[in-house]
Amino acid sequence: MKRVLLTIVALGVLAGLAGATVVGFGLYNVSARQGHWPGVTWVLHTTYKQSVRLRSPAASEIPDDLADPDRVALGALHFKDACSFCHAVPGQEQTATAQSLNPGPPHVVEAVSRWEPQQMFWIVREGVKMSGMPYWPARERDDEVWSVVAYLEAVRDLTAQDQAALTGTNPGPASCSACHGENGRSTNSYVPRLDILTPEYIGEALEHYRNGTRRSGIMQQVALGMEDETIDRLAGRFGTDVGATRLETSPQDKETAGYVLANQGTKDVPACSSCHGSNRTADAPISPALAGQSRGFLITQLKLWRDGKRNDGKRAEQMRKAAQDLTDEQIKILAEWYAGQ
Amino acid sequence: MYPIFTIVHRTRRSFLSLGRTALHWCKWTFRRRAWFILPALFLVSACEGRQSVLDPSGADARRLYDLALVLFVGAAVLWLLVGGLFVYVTRINPRAMSRRAAEALIIGGGVIFPVVLLGGLLIYSLPLMSAQRSAPDGMRIHVTAEQWWWRVEYELPDGSRVTSANELRLPVGQRTGLVLNAQNVIHALWIPALGGKADMIPGRETYLSFLPEKVGIFRGQCAEFCGASHALMAFEAVTMTPDAFAEWLDAQAKDALVPETPAAIRGAEVFAREGCGACHTVRGTPATGLVGPDLTHVGGRVSLGAGILGVTIDDFANWLGHTDALKPEVDMPTYDFLSQDDLIALAAYLEGLK
Numbered sequence: 001m002k003r004v005l006l007t008i009v010a011l012g013v014l015a016g017l018a019g020a021t022v023v024g025f026g027l028y029n030v031s032a033r034q035g036h037w038p039g040v041t042w043v044l045h046t047t048y049k050q051s052v053r054l055r056s057p058a059a060s061e062i063p064d065d066l067a068d069p070d071r072v073a074l075g076a077l078h079f080k081d082a083c084s085f086c087h088a089v090p091g092q093e094q095t096a097t098a099q100s101l102n103p104g105p106p107h108v109v110e111a112v113s114r115w116e117p118q119q120m121f122w123i124v125r126e127g128v129k130m131s132g133m134p135y136w137p138a139r140e141r142d143d144e145v146w147s148v149v150a151y152l153e154a155v156r157d158l159t160a161q162d163q164a165a166l167t168g169t170n171p172g173p174a175s176c177s178a179c180h181g182e183n184g185r186s187t188n189s190y191v192p193r194l195d196i197l198t199p200e201y202i203g204e205a206l207e208h209y210r211n212g213t214r215r216s217g218i219m220q221q222v223a224l225g226m227e228d229e230t231i232d233r234l235a236g237r238f239g240t241d242v243g244a245t246r247l248e249t250s251p252q253d254k255e256t257a258g259y260v261l262a263n264q265g266t267k268d269v270p271a272c273s274s275c276h277g278s279n280r281t282a283d284a285p286i287s288p289a290l291a292g293q294s295r296g297f298l299i300t301q302l303k304l305w306r307d308g309k310r311n312d313g314k315r316a317e318q319m320r321k322a323a324q325d326l327t328d329e330q331i332k333i334l335a336e337w338y339a340g341q
Numbered sequence: 342m343y344p345i346f347t348i349v350h351r352t353r354r355s356f357l358s359l360g361r362t363a364l365h366w367c368k369w370t371f372r373r374r375a376w377f378i379l380p381a382l383f384l385v386s387a388c389e390g391r392q393s394v395l396d397p398s399g400a401d402a403r404r405l406y407d408l409a410l411v412l413f414v415g416a417a418v419l420w421l422l423v424g425g426l427f428v429y430v431t432r433i434n435p436r437a438m439s440r441r442a443a444e445a446l447i448i449g450g451g452v453i454f455p456v457v458l459l460g461g462l463l464i465y466s467l468p469l470m471s472a473q474r475s476a477p478d479g480m481r482i483h484v485t486a487e488q489w490w491w492r493v494e495y496e497l498p499d500g501s502r503v504t505s506a507n508e509l510r511l512p513v514g515q516r517t518g519l520v521l522n523a524q525n526v527i528h529a530l531w532i533p534a535l536g537g538k539a540d541m542i543p544g545r546e547t548y549l550s551f552l553p554e555k556v557g558i559f560r561g562q563c564a565e566f567c568g569a570s571h572a573l574m575a576f577e578a579v580t581m582t583p584d585a586f587a588e589w590l591d592a593q594a595k596d597a598l599v600p601e602t603p604a605a606i607r608g609a610e611v612f613a614r615e616g617c618g619a620c621h622t623v624r625g626t627p628a629t630g631l632v633g634p635d636l637t638h639v640g641g642r643v644s645l646g647a648g649i650l651g652v653t654i655d656d657f658a659n660w661l662g663h664t665d666a667l668k669p670e671v672d673m674p675t676y677d678f679l680s681q682d683d684l685i686a687l688a689a690y691l692e693g694l695k
Binding site (some may be wrong): 264265266267268269270271272273274275286287314315317318320321322324 | 472524585614615616617618619620629630632672673674675678
């Protein structure tokens with residue numbers, strides 16, 4: 001018995017020494033060109049597939065609006081900006097550089113053929129270790145990840161022409177107006193309109209995206225490298241002062257649930273208009289105007305505030321507490337009412 | 342297994358030794374510890390005051406006090422009787438009793454005596470419970486418990502309501518009814534010096550009434566654990582002469598005073614700019630929020646923040662700048678980002694809302 005134990009210990013020590021030698025003297029060849037020994041690729045890939053299957057959320061977590069064309073468009077534009085370098089887009093070849101990665105990133109058309117939407121959600125959100133696939137930069141923004149998945153789901157039946165219609169044919173990174181619309185007048189429900197925001201508010205938002213106090217995988221990708229001058233220039237280009245006055249000029253049906261909730265509130269929900277609308281009597285703008293803002297964007301942002309996932313700006317606590325008791329139904333009513341103004 | 346008599350014998354022996362020990366401790370205590378016990382009696386003097394059941398200032402509290410007195414004195418007498426009997430059978434006359442005497446003791450002392458005594462107490466005390474909910478001969482006040490404050494609405498004869506918060510004003514000599522409710526979780530209302538205590542349950546009306554006998558300011562407290570700031574959910578109950586109360590209620594029904602000092606005027610602007618009206622109502626202004634306490638006459642109350650601060654300008658500024666530190670998890674956000682001038686101006690405006 002003793003002899004057996006001693007043998008095991010000796011073998012263990014030898015194995016440790018051998019491992020330390022390989023690591024310490026650089027004996028293992030990490031060359032991507034060289035690739036793996038036979039069988040290793042299969043082990044790694046099976047590990048990856050099974051890990052994703054085990055950890056991805058239930059299919060019931062898939063949002064109802066995954067097929068919404070606006071959502072698909074938002075996902076498509078971000079995909080082109082951030083992901084197409086490796087995965088290309090339908091109708092386009094992967095670059096030589098992308099093809100030389102090991103493990104090689106699959107072409108987007110090939111990639112989506114293997115996974116369910118909830119599994120793609122997990123991969124985009126979590127990334128894959130040692131593969132070059134990054135995790136989603138903003139942990140709080142599952143909604144954005146789902147928008148990318150919305151695009152990936154649509155990719156299955158996307159032609160090169162469809163793709164060009166979604167994201168244009170310009171090879172460079174997307175401009176502000178690619179998502180936010182001509183002059184910031186977004187027609188995409190999931191993308192905020194900029195033309196109703198003040199230059200100060202846009203400048204502050206970009207600054208918050210840049211320094212990470214406001215979280216977004218999509219906007220942080222864009223804002224991270226911005227110079228102060230760029231922020232000032234963009235804020236001045238898209239911002240206007242028309243937003244605050246819009247509510248007073250539009251006809252209001254005072255019987256609608258949206259009007260009542262937005263202007264009177266309940267015992268749990270303060271009236272939005274006290275800070276965001278025409279109820280404001282003093283002139284200092286402290287919060288963005290909401291009249292005409294995009295519906296899907298408002299729903300997303302109200303949920304982020306309610307769930308404590310947004311915390312930017314000096315009045316963040318005010319907005320978080322104002323939204324904390326909103327129900328999904330109330331959020332929908334408010335978003336629809338403000339979007340319709 | 343021990344024969345039954347051995348167990349009985351041992352039990353009796355251990356009781357005997359217990360009795361001896363107890364007697365010894367009593368003698369020792371009275372000889373050596375008397376100077377410990379006497380100062381403790383002074384602690385009883387802490388029982389008077391504005392939040393004490395032992396210093397009743399309302400008819401209902403007085404009834405409860407009498408009940409407590411009867412129960413405590415009765416319990417003391419019973420304790421002495423049982424203790425005396427115990428000492429008698431173990432020390433003074435430890436001989437076996439006759440079967441007749443033992444049976445008389447068990448049936449008389451163990452069945453008949455408690456039934457008669459407890460029955461009597463029940464007959465005496467049961468009506469006290471419904472008395473706590475007697476119908477009002479004065480007005481009805483609707484009190485809703487929120488996290489962590491009190492929404493108070495005085496019902497006028499025409500059915501309309503005058504809204505206030507965190508303070509209960511009651512006329513002396515009239516029975517005022519309290520219709521109780523709660524917004525989110527269970528609370529309980531208790532003003533020890535004035536009367537009984539009642540649960541406040543979301544979605545269900547409960548009822549309590551008070552007949553105050555003295556003019557004064559008494560402290561009430563939420564008496565059911567309701568979350569992080571439960572201990573900071575108090576209020577003042579102000580009892581007034583009927584004339585003073587009527588005058589006060591008239592003033593409460595009026596719109597807020599228009600700010601006059603430069604600081605208060607600026608404070609009103611800050612109030613509007615910062616959207617305070619989303620949660621608070623100041624009658625006579627565009628502020629019509631229902632989430633938080635009505636502030637129309639907040640400066641005229643005796644306390645701020647549901648009984649935790651006074652109502653000076655400093656108190657208001659302190660509250661506005663440190664809500665979460667003063668009352669953990671409160672729904673009211675902190676306004677620590679306001680400039681000191683704005684903060685003081687806002688405080689001056691609120692303090693002026695008499």
